[in-house]
Structure formats: structure tokens, C-alpha cells
Amino acid sequence: MTLDEKKTALFKLCRKFVDDNRIYTPETVHQADRVAENALDLVFEICALVGYHEPVDH
Secondary structure, three states: OOHHHHHHHHHHHHHHHHHHOOOOOHHHHHHOHHHHHHHHHHHHHHHHHHOOOOOOOO
């Protein structure tokens, strides 16, 4: 997957999260339990798309 394809996929993933969780205002993020409940799945999907942290020995 190219970088542009990853950017597009990431935007679509985030847009879907906002739409699916009916986030209309910044307050919704804090006030709607469904947002916090679904955020873990979003993080998992983001990491699957962009990759995981690779530790570096110093």
C-alpha cells in the first residue's frame, strides 16, 4: 500500500468512526460513553494500518 493510499484509508477510517459514533461536537467525545467504548477498536485499526512502534536500542 502506498503512502497516499494509507493516508486515504486512515482518513476514511477516522471519518467512519466519527459518523458511526455520531460525533457532532467536541463535547460529544467527552459526554458519549459509546465514543470511549469504541475508541480501542479504532486504535487497533489505526495501528494495523500505519504499523506498530518499533523499539530502538540506545
